[in-house]
Amino acid sequence: MMHPTPDPKKAGQESAWDFPRPAIAELVTSHLKIIYRGVIIAETRHGVRTLETSHPPSYYFPREDVEMNLLSVSKNSSVCKWKGNATYFDISLQSEVRRDVAWSYENPTRPFQMLRNHIAFYSAPFDDCFVDEEKVMPQPGGFYGGWITSKLAGPFKGITGSRFW
Numbered sequence: 001m002m003h004p005t006p007d008p009k010k011a012g013q014e015s016a017w018d019f020p021r022p023a024i025a026e027l028v029t030s031h032l033k034i035i036y037r038g039v040i041i042a043e044t045r046h047g048v049r050t051l052e053t054s055h056p057p058s059y060y061f062p063r064e065d066v067e068m069n070l071l072s073v074s075k076n077s078s079v080c081k082w083k084g085n086a087t088y089f090d091i092s093l094q095s096e097v098r099r100d101v102a103w104s105y106e107n108p109t110r111p112f113q114m115l116r117n118h119i120a121f122y123s124a125p126f127d128d129c130f131v132d133e134e135k136v137m138p139q140p141g142g143f144y145g146g147w148i149t150s151k152l153a154g155p156f157k158g159i160t161g162s163r164f165w
Contacts, residue, residue, distance in 0.1 A: 004054070004165060007153040015153040016054050023052035023082050025060075025112050032059050034121055035128040037094050042066040042121065048114050050083070054157040054165045056139050056146030059131070060104075060118035071119070074100050083112045089119065101125045103145070123147050 006017035028049050034041040044065035049057040074088035076099075089102040102121045105112060122145045123129040124138035131149050139146035141158025148156065157165050 004155055004162070007155060009153045013151050013153045016056055016156055017153075019051040019053050019055065021053040023050050023055075025050050025114050027114065028059070030059075030132050031130070032061060033128075033130045034061075034123075034126050035130075036091065036126045037096075038127075039067070039070075039093060041070060041091070041126065042119070048118055050112075050115075050120075054155075054162070055144060056148045056152050056154075056156055058120045058145045059147055060115055060120045063117050063119060066119050071102060076100050078103075080105075082109065083115065084109045091125075098125045120145055 006015055009015050025048050028047045029045050030047065031045055032047045033043040042061040042065055044061050046062055048060040051057055070091050070093055071089040072092065074090050076088045078086045080086060083105050084107060086103045087106055088100045090097055090099045091101050102119050104119045105115045108115045122138065123136050129136045129147060131147060134149050136147040136149055139148060139156055139158050144158045
């Protein structure tokens with residue numbers, strides 16, 4: 001098993017290795033925005049982020065700040081040992097359907113109640129995802145939904161060899 005060495009933090013950065021395990025959720029006032037095919041899919045300053053050791057944050061948008069008419073419930077689901085059962089969503093826009101681009105916890109566990117009525121999005125399927133006007137990079141590995149910005153030091157779970165971090 002690979003034992004990662006945290007990257008040195010630069011001024012103004014957080015380290016994903018300082019994030020807790022088990023995961024936590026916290027309110028954020030950052031300006032979060034998702035654009036797809038020229039359409040703003042979601043935009044808020046009332047988001048929630050989840051933090052977990054070795055992961056960049058996943059950002060959750062209140063449903064009222066999401067174009068819910070573009071989303072439909074997917075047939076897929078997953079289980080997080082901390083947050084509970086996740087429901088996935090597809091997006092349909094301009095005759096195109098992208099599968100499993102977002103998820104929510106309809107009945108989150110007690111420590112994650114603030115995620116109720118919120119939806120998180122993978123950044124990779126969209127044209128642009130922003131945290132405070134900075135375009136994010138997707139967390140490596142495909143399964144994980146973290147958003148990487150210049151304010152984060154890694155390395156991040158999802159890279160080759162990180163399965164058992």
